[in-house]
Amino acid sequence: MKTFWRLCLVVFMVTLPLGGCSGETNQQSLAVSQRTPLVIAVNPWVGFMPVVLAKEKGFFDAEGVNVQYVYGESSRQQRLEFEAGAYDGIMLALGSLIAVGAKAPDTRIVMLTDISTTGDAVVARPEIRSIADLRGKRIVLGAAGYGEVVVSVMLQQAGLKTDDIIWVPMQNESETLRMLKDGRVDAFQTWEPFVSRAVAEGAHVIFTGADIPGLIPDGVAFHGEVVQQRPDDIRAFLRGWFRGVDFWLANPSEAEQVISQAVGLKPEELSLQGLELLTLARNKEFFRKGEDFSSVYYAAQVYVDFFLRKGVLSKSLNLDEYIDASFIHSLP
Amino acid sequence: MQQSLRFKLILVFQLVALLPLGVMGTLYFDTLYKTLLASAERELQVGAQQTALWLDTFFAETLVNLRSQAQLPDFSSYLVRDEKYRRLSEPTLSILFKALGRSSNQAYIQSYMLIDPNGTVIYDQTQLSIGQNVATEPFFRQTWQSGEGQVTLTQSNETDQRYIYFAVPIWNEAGYKIGLLALRYNAGILRLLAWESANLAGEGSFAILVDESGQVLSWNRQIIPTLQRVELNLLADPQGIRRANLAGWTYAIAHHRLKNAPLHVLYVQPETAIDAYVISHLSMVLLISLGVLVITLLVALIAANRFSHPINQLTQAARRLMSGDLSARVQVHTRDEIGLLAQTFNQMAAGLQEEVEEIRNAEERYRQLSLSLEQMVEQRTMQLQKANSELESFSYSVSHDLRAPLRAINGFSAILQDSSAELLDDQGRQHLAYIRTEAKRMGELIDGLLALSRVGRHALRIQPVSSEQIKTLVQEIIETLHSNEPERQVEWRVNDLPPCAADLTLLRQVFINLLNNAFKYTRERSPALIEIGFEDGAYFIRDNGAGFDMRYADRLFGVFQRLHTESKYEGTGIGLATVRRIIERHGGRIWAQAEVEKGACFFFTLPPDVSTFEQLS
Secondary structure, three states, rough: OHHHHHHHHHHHHHHHHHHOOOOOHHHHHHHHHHOOEEEEEEEHHHHHHHHHHHHHHHHHHHHOOOOEEEOOOOOOHHHHHOOOOOOOOOEEEEHHHHHHHOOOOOOEEEEEEEEEOOOOEOOOOOOOOHHHHHHOOOEEEOOOOOOHHHHHHHHHHHHOHHHOOEEEEOOOOOHHHHHHHOOOOOEEEEOHHHHHHHHHHOOEEEEHHHHOOOOOOEEEEEEEHHHHHHHHHHHOOOHHHHHHHHHHOOOOOHHHHHHHHHHHHOOOHHHOEEEOOOOHHHHHHHHHOOOOOHHHHHHHHHHHHHHHHHHOOOOOOOOHHEEOOOOOOOOO | OOOHHHHHHHHHHHHHHHHHHHHHHHHHHHHHHHHHHHHHHHHHHHHHHHHHHHHHHHHHHHHHHHHHOOOHHHHHHHHHOOOHHHHHHHHHHHHHHHHHHHOOOHHHEEEEEEOOOOOEEEEEOOOOOOEEEEEHHHHHHHHHHOOOEEEEEOOOOOOOOOOEEEEEEEEEOOOOOOEEEEEEEEEEEHHHHHHHHOOOOOOOOEEEEEEOOOEEEEEOOOOOOOEOOOOOHHHOOOOOOOEEEEOOEEEEEEEEEEEOOOEEEEEEHHHHHHHHHHHHHHHHHHHHHHHHHHHHHHHHHHHHHHHHHHHHHHHHHHHHHHOOOOOOOOOOOOOOOOHHHHEEEEHHHHHHHHHHHHHHHHHHHHHHHHHHHHHHHHHHHHHHHHHHHHHHHHHHHHHHHHHHHHHHHHHHHHHHHHHHHHHHOOHHHHHHHHHHHHHHHHHHHHHHHHHHHHHOOOOOOOOEOOOOHHHHHHHHHHHHHHOOOOOOOOOOOOEEOOOOEEOOHHHHHHHOOOOOHHHHHHOOOEEEEEEEEOOOOEEEEOOOOOOOHHHHHHHOOOOOOOEEEEEOOOOOOOOHHHHHHHHHOOOEEEEEEEOOEEEEEEEOOOOHHHHHHHHHH
């Protein structure tokens, strides 16, 4: 008898598509909040806050995409979870997005959020006067992330090698700030709002991204699967994002208030001083091939080369695929 | 008929094609279903084994690497060095550990640690736990006690962050344990490894990592939003596919226990996905069956047409034949029974055509013949009628024209007899008397002929005649006859006479002639008996007179035909001919019965009413 019903089910399933009515639900016909969410991991970096703004201002809803950002203070944890498929997308520094390729090579960078200048910095204990003073000191930086490149470049500028310092792998930002304060470590490569927090607790800035212009872009990446299956959602996300950027640039104080209320950052931590938020037009400039840091391909290649040298990447990434410029260029 | 034949053929084809298919399908459907299900479940088992293998390999490799790294002299010398000098070696260890950690897994490596025999952390790459005592931690206890490399999973008390500890003892040259080298991994690496094994067993399949307490370490957040624990019975051996509810959905679950860590892999797939897999394969079988159905339908259609076409042709030809088109033939040239049938049909049609043509020709000949016969008869009749009427007008004119000279002969012979008889001798007088008698007789003959021809030319005025009228008519004639010979003894019997339709003048003539005859031929009877009546649809006049010989009966009604001598019974031989003519003009019949010297009886019929007369004429 069970077999009979199975047979009926089979006949039904076979005839269903023949009848021309597939059971597939049409995403477009659903209310935005009912559509499959586009889940994106976001850490407190100021340059990523337009996602909060756009969400709060309803720009994403207006564009027809259900964006769900997951706000967390530990960028490292988010990155590991992204690699294990917990999120559709993630916002990280470009260098870290490249390092993600070690475990998740089917990742696609679709947009740059900003170029960090003074927003990224190396903060040090008061007794560290200069970069040269870091010799033999403990400096905290994330393993297999963009920070390694930043610190490496910084040390090079001061005539030091990476082996001249004691590298302490960063676990999480707030813990590191405590260790920096009580002298268990001497320096910390980090970004806003942690730079300001460290300075507030007595540390001082010895190096910023402004010293290496263009080396620290930040961006958004999605799993290749998502890019393939939900291109419309990603385009809608980008449209909403740029509406957020434009709104912020036009109404900074209102934007700061909205974001502050949503994620609990202080308004002064939301200053746009340490970075350049990239508009769509600027993104279009960056998503072209070039021989300097004004091209995302160039900057990405710098990171790829570095991680290959250090063994973080076991093989090179095909940047023509890893960076998907089609979305930026498809927007009007 | 052709429809049903085609239908039958198609049906037979379908049956031939589908019956085995149906029987096979019915017999093997259950087996097929079970096989497909088993195949899906086997894939699930393989998924679990594969995931477990990857994880086990990761654990084993990492442990093996760590064991070889623990033999580096820098670690043992750092462990035995006085605490004050350890700081000096820190840069070297930092570089060493950085180098050891370089791998594609580096983001997941949290820290390398060196731990002394008391359980005190004397080196921690992250600086976080230096100086802490981990003697009670399972990873330290187990490794120290067993002296072998161990993999331990822990969960931080403050956060729900999980770690994997890989720990190996560090031996000095004398073979004593002088400490531990520990490597702390972010447990996220398990998630990554488990993530990589997603969809191994098809769409929607993925691995769930569970520790001994049923706590879930890794699962697919995209498919199940939250999953914290699973039932412990899912982790129990023996292994096999189980079905259980996870977050509201029924999953098929394959279980595999890791060798190198206290972990379990549950490789799961929604039951609906397995159903979909089974259904898609069964659908394929069904689609193939449908294909066979369609093909046999096509073949059946073609074959049915091929078979039924000649039969249709035969039917149509037969119909044409039926409707009279004998040239109908069938164009079928197959070499089978139908071809033979068609051939036979054609022969039959040809034979039929020949015969029918023969019959038609004969018919035509007969028709022509009958036509010419009719024409001949008509011609003859016309000639006859013409001759007859010519004869009648001739006899009329002759009779009429003869009367004038006869009157002269009669008149002058009468004058001669009256005035000059005495001038003649006896012989002369005798001759004169003879002339007068014959002239008188001739006059009678002429009158008779005139009457007969009048009857032929007389326009009939048919009217109903009542019984009384007939009776009156008869009585009048009887009286006239009596007055002519009053001395005669005659007994008249006049019975009831039914009415009829007749021309009264001519009817009177009939009775005059017949009664006259009866009166005449009973002259020698005493008493004479004459009966007038009606019997068996016919009027009759019967007498007991001279009668006649029935052998001559056919001559009775001819003109100038007499059966008795003139000397014995006077008469012209025209009376009965006249009667017959009158009766026949009325559509009646006349006949006679007689016996010599015993009497005669004349019968005649007349139409009983006017409408009967009209029908008869």
